Each structure stands twice: as C-alpha cells, then as structure tokens.
Amino acid sequence: MSGATSEPLLRVEELTVTFDGPRGDVDVVRELSFALEPGGSLGIVGESGSGKSMTSLAVLGLLPAGARRTGRISLSGRELTALTERQLRRVRGDRVAMVFQDPLSSLNPYYTVGAQIAEAYRAHRQRATRREARRVAVEAMERVHIDDAARRVDHYPHQFSGGMRQRVMIAMALCTEPDLLIADEPTTALDVTVQAQILRLLTEVRAETGAGLVLITHDLAVVSEMTDEVLVMRQGECVERATAERLFSDPRHPYTRALLDAVPRLDDEVGELRSVDEGGAR
Template sequence: MTGENVNDTTGDMLRVEDLSVEFRTANGVTRVVDSIDFAVPRGGALGIVGESGSGKSMTSLAIMGLLPKGGTATGSIRFDGKDLLSERESAMRRIRGDRIAMIFQDPLSSLNPYYTVGVQIAEAYRSHRSGVSARAAKKVAVEAMDRVHIHDAARRADHYPHQFSGGMRQRIMIAMALSMEPDLIIADEPTTALDVTVQAQILALLAEIRRDTGAGLILITHDLAVVSEVADRIVVMRGGHLVEKGSVEDVFSDPQHEYTRRLLDAVPRIDDEIGELRTTAIPVVAEEEKR
C-alpha cells in the first residue's frame, strides 16, 4: 500500500506480498509458506483453502504475529499501511484483538474452564480498553453475546464453557471477537467438528456480522463449500504454495490449476447418483514442486 491513501475506504485493508514462513529445526530450515501474495479489501471476505499442512493456518498466525517458537516470517504484511512484520511486539499486542481479531478452531480449548464466559469476554475487552470498569465490560459482554443470538444472554453470561454446546461455544468466541469491533476477523476452521445444521448457522452468522459491521473476513478452511457460502475471493494453497487465486465465481466455474479441479471434484454434488461414491486421488506434493 505504499503511496496509497490508507484512509481510502475503497482500498485494500490488508495486503500480503511475498510472504514466506520458515522454521529452524535440528535438520535445517523448513519453509512452510513460500512467497504468497493476496489482498483483502475493506469489508471484503477472503477464503484460504487447502488440505492439512498446506500452510493456511501458518499464514494467519504470521498475520497475527503469533508464529510458534522458532518460526520467522519474511516479506510484507501491510495492514492499513503499516507493515506488521516490522512492528514491535507491544504494538502488535494493541492491534491483536482490537483491530484484528481471531476465531480459533477449537473453542473449548480456547476458553478457560474455570471462568464464566461473560468474565472471559469482559476480560478480553478490558485488556484493550483502559479505564473501563468491570460492570461496563460485563455489559459489553452481554451485548456481544446477544449480538450472536445467544438466548437470554444476561443469564448465560454467568455460565461456564462446559454448559454450552459446541456451536454455542463457537458463538461465544465470535462474541469475544466482536466485542472489540475489529476491522478484520480471521476465522480459522470455525465450523470444524460441528454438524451441518450448526455449521450453516455459524456461516450465516459470520455473513451477518460482516454485513452489519463492515468488518473484513479471512476464512481459513479445507471445505470449498464453506467458502462458497461466505467469501468473495479465494486463495488455494498446497504444500506452502499459493496455486490459484481469484473471485469465488471464477475459480469455482473455471479452475485453472489441477489441484483446484481435484478439490472441486471431491465436493459431493446434489446430482450424484444415490449410492454413487466419487473418489478423487490428490497426489502427494513432489519435492521439486515444493521448491
């Protein structure tokens, strides 16, 4: 976004250029993300798709500045004109949660079993809003829970994580993210392990939030059907490489890469014959393709 007016509401909120992520191990340096590029416009929704180990979650952790120990990111991640890779950790702590919020895959492991959900949402809010009283933060927590359609939010805010279903716990994680009114939400496999009915509810909720708040969205998933429900644009990753990107409509109707075509062929279709089993083998990434 160099030379671009960062306050221009028609510009890109997030621009990732030549991003690579490497880990130093006992056997040498391993590159898990290799020189990828994409952008998220203000209010836009991007789906990052790929099989396990493709590098999609590492990409999101690099954006958040949360790479595991031993991991380093190079390239450029510009958010509202600021290169996040050059920011100090103190600055990243202010950005994380406040301006960029993340919804993790497993809400049960992300929530503390010893505290009520209302206390946890309020604590996250107060960590970014100095001087806010516990009572005011609790009010924000209840409002956020109500916003994600948790019935009787004032009472349920005093419940513990184990007293909620998996879908409701995921709504609580979304409520925690929403309480900060972020500009960008990163949702990492938010519907994994949920049944199809609850999955549809969570996807509808994410679409509703994006529409009502104007927040941008990055949806990380292995499920192409999920992307088609929520995203405008799509990035397909394999073996740490970006193999295809474009609008959801273009990629779904005319995929250019063989891997994308195989992923689409693996999606169950409504016109399949009853009892028909379609299998699509996706070869292991060759070593020369990784380089």
C-alpha cells in the same frame, strides 16, 4: 482528475514462514502475496498441511517457537511486521480478531464466558469499568444470538454446547469492533446444522459491521457461499487465486480441479442411490 485509490485493509507481500528442521530449513509458507479490500472477504483453502493456518498465525504474529517470518504484512497501510510485541498486542483483538477452530481449548474453563469476554474488552479499552465491560459482554452474546444472555453470561464454558461455545468466541472477537476478522476452520467438529448456523452468523456479522473476513477452511462449498475471492494453497504456495464465481466455473490449476472433484455432489449421490436401489430390485 484521477480518483484516489483506497489502501487495502490487509496486504501480505512475499510472506515466507520457515522452521528449523533436522535436515535444514523448511518453508511451510513460501512467498505468499495477497490483498484484502475493506469490507471484503477472502477464502484460503487447501488440504491439511498446506500452510493455511500458519498464514493466519503469521499475520497475527502468533507463530510457534522456532518459526521465522519474512516478508511484509500491513493493516490499512500500517506495517505490522515492524511493530514490537507490545505494539502488536494492541492490534490483536482490537483491529484484528481471530476465531479459532477449537473453542473449548481457547476458553479458560475456570472463568465464566462473560468474564472472559469482558477481559478481552478491557484489555483494549483500559478506561472501561467492570460494569461497562459486563454490559458489552452481554450485548456481544446477544449479538450472536445466545438466548438469555444476561443469565448465561455467568455460565462456564462446559455449560455450553460446541456450537454455543463457538458463538461465545465470535462474541469475544466482536466486542472491540475489529476491522478484520480471521476465522480458522470455525466449524470443525460441529454437526452440519450447527455449521450452517455459524456460517450464517459470520455472514450476518460482516453485513452489520463492515468488517473484512479471511476464512480459512478445507471446505470449498463453504467458500463458494461465504467469500468474494478464493486463494488455493498447496505445500505452502498459492497455486490459484480468483473470484469465487470464476474459480468454481473455470478452475485453472489441476490441484484446484482435483479439490473440486473431491466435493460430494447431490446428483452423484442420488445416482449412486438409484444404482443401489436398482441393483437390489433385480
């Protein structure tokens, strides 16, 4: 007897995103296809302008004005591209949540972080009381290791550091227990130590919740540690897709090799320092 095959958590087929340009249509994403299994993790890498972030916005139906999307996108077998905007809003933030790269612009400075997390929760749990939503907000902040969450839930975004604001955004994304988490450059503008903390937190969250993860980044070192598979994009197209292990041990596409060659290596830096020291000692 043949075994049943599980439906991918996320399936993207022939996705194309087109903008109206002064000289005609411009495809910023071109015929992109990939799938993510339940609980899996996929890294999408490439330089700025390669189409990484536009892909994530297309999945969520959040493309800017003037953009057109063709192709098919499904979540656990449900066709997202066939949904109305109202239906899609029910999916966003509930089944699929996104962590953007700039938490300061994503958070409203006029409301406490607790009020914003609670609002995100009540938007998808309409029978929830204010007291329940506040409790969920505190628990979500505790989950992402924000100390003294019961007090800090009443603080405003400007009272948090950049790393803590990103933790708030992750807490907001997690409050509805989504099946899929999309993180778009989640450590941009954070120092190296805080970057490592946020990435460890995302790994911890995946282990606890079983959520699938799409991690969008230009940092190959990050995807090597965080994801099972890697999709390399260039000029709107996928030029290579492989397991993280294979991609880093045996990159096939010249662009992938160029990206890997651009990653600083500790042994190279040590060699350069030794050369400087020897030159100075002469």
